[in-house]
Amino acid sequence: MRLSAYFMPTLKETPAEAEIVSHRLMLRAGMVRQASAGIYSWLPLGFRVLKKIEQIVREEQDRAGAQEVLMPTIQSADLWRQSGRYDAYGAEMLRIEDRHGRDMLYGPTNEELITDIFRTSVRSYRDLPRMLYHIQWKFRDEVRPRFGVMRGREFLMKDNYSFDLDYEGAKKSYNKMFVSYLRTFARLGLQAIPMAADTGPIGGDLSHEFIILADTGESEVFCHGDILDFDGLGEGIDYQSDLEPVVQAWTKLYARTDDKHDPAVFEREVPAEKRVQRRGIEVGHIFYFGTTYSEPLKALVATPEDESVAVHMGSYGIGVSRLVGAVIEASHDEAGIIWPEAVAPFKVGLINLKVAAADCSKACEEIYAKLQEAGVEVLYDDRDERAGAKFAEMDLIGLPWQLVVGPRSLDKGLVELKRRAGGQREEVSLETALARLTG
């Protein structure tokens, strides 16, 4: 993409309303624009990151055996009355009356609707287990939306729902998602720690939040410091195998959100020098809640003994749009964003230092064409701007690599290759630069 033709309205000034760094940088880099309080439009640069995160989340859901569906944003209030949550949910639920006076709502979550789909389709244990997920916009009418996409009102969430015959089956599904979440966050370049958590309005008695440690986090978390050294999970997970040992390994040390925190247990179980008390950002939340919804909504299946029982369910959420902000909170410096390669909007920023010089522009066009041919995503700054402004903007938007073409180096057949993370610069030949970036 040529920057001269790209819609990337960066801001020179730091917007006054942005309290945290991810919000500031997303506005400054022209990734998002506020449409109204807590509601954002995603501009091309931000949209690319959102889509990459979404795709990684999707691939890891599929790999774990979940199947993708898509439920609508607008739901009828009737189902929520059956589950008892219509009144219980409170003012955060955006309630709507349609033209015929029917009570509707903008889904803040989908337990009711997926249970309805399940109950009209599945009758027998033979069709279990099932995991169905979707990636859809949700709305929660926060009193005071803030922190940009980190606590917006309209937000993109992946929510998965598991259906099993009994607790043992449901625990297997829970474990699959537990492991799948570790893999997902590791692929995003994030260290997310599973912590025992309260179940809140979803209900149930088994729940973990996946937390990224960051000073700007919304809640306090407590854990054993050794967990911070645990490795993410590699490619080699077999989801058909028994995952309980993996889950045990990750949950045997103390790690709890503030709702679940117990100072006495913390001090008993964790040696003083290992006690970590930090702020954290929730990027995922998994629940087992048994028959909380299947009973009132009568989602029943026949057992092998031909008894009719309420299906055991769990739900598993990842805040996809929130993750864009979370990645930035975890990876930035004074100059701007530092994208992990897996979610970077482009891999390479190609900077033409002197557009008016024929040799510079010719070299840049060649590099641009060769990178594109090799399938490397490149943003080419072909604008007639000062070098300083170009460097600052490229640092701000945080692409993993910068390839700088200027007249002086080019005379010697060299270009400059800069790694955004760390800032190392190297003068190399054009061929070396291309080999590194396409390798």
Added chain:
Amino acid sequence: MRLSAYFMPTLKETPAEAEIVSHRLMLRAGMVRQASAGIYSWLPLGFRVLKKIEQIVREEQDRAGAQEVLMPTIQSADLWRQSGRYDAYGAEMLRIEDRHGRDMLYGPTNEELITDIFRTSVRSYRDLPRMLYHIQWKFRDEVRPRFGVMRGREFLMKDNYSFDLDYEGAKKSYNKMFVSYLRTFARLGLQAIPMAADTGPIGGDLSHEFIILADTGESEVFCHGDILDFDGLGEGIDYQSDLEPVVQAWTKLYARTDDKHDPAVFEREVPAEKRVQRRGIEVGHIFYFGTTYSEPLKALVATPEDESVAVHMGSYGIGVSRLVGAVIEASHDEAGIIWPEAVAPFKVGLINLKVAAADCSKACEEIYAKLQEAGVEVLYDDRDERAGAKFAEMDLIGLPWQLVVGPRSLDKGLVELKRRAGGQREEVSLETALARLTG
């Protein structure tokens, strides 16, 4: 995907509420499930088709030089008051009050919001032209939603907005979208005819609808029969070239929707034997509307002479979710859907006629593995069901190819390969079948 593990709740009975064939077949094939009036959940099979159509639409937008953004579903009423459409839009607009009593709405279209994004970001002719699109759910509160996803209330639409300095520029953008639409529909296996159309609530004075002829279409259309023989556009379009001759060629013959139809002109311009009067389904609609929104919303840019002028705009919609139904309306038979290969949920249905027979299952597993290795999307019917039921279900869901493995043929080293379109069957060796499907 193994059918035994796939969530595809087909229906034996034809649902009474479905008036048209696409609605009936989508419900019967387990593609969608109604959530409430005019609002649908997309189940795995339907979701795959929706995503494939979305991706083709996206690729053709990108190719034409448009850039993808994503605007939210919920908008503030303020902008719509500025454009004057808040009161004008009527009861089809889903109006919402948030917890602070602010007037919001579920976007039925996005002219106002994209104009707001533009006006706060672009100031100069140097940054023109721009085409920004998104693929997002919209809501129109139809009095009487019907025909399934063809006239639902919550629907997925691609809407693109162009920004140019003047009419000449805007006409070029219009032409790009005109050509891009021809390519898009051709890739979807659809013959869509551009017809001069009324501009309706969007406003403006230049507009074409892209219409698929079908007896179940919602409106009457009139055209010169020769247009039906026009070829779709091949790969070789250069969007930087002058597209006016292409547009002229496609618009010189009479083709109008009922709003624009003039019987006198029709009879004068079209010889009696060439007059086509049919019903049609609108799958795309393009508009040039000049400064209708940029003037009230003050989206101004500086000209080369440093004058400030309202930007010239157009908007360009494709009904993505509606297209799923439209493709079925255009391609089905008594037995079910016949998917064009480009949008088929899977390319091949592999039918194991005797799951209990070890050789059948062994052969199927091998074929299944080989097809997946070759990147062919295959749905493997590994269930212990009657052959008749398997055939009927595979015909119903309409995958382009069926590969049937039964004990009698297998003894001779043969399998049956069936083309869903046309129904030709052939007994061929396993190797031949694989070569055909992976070639």
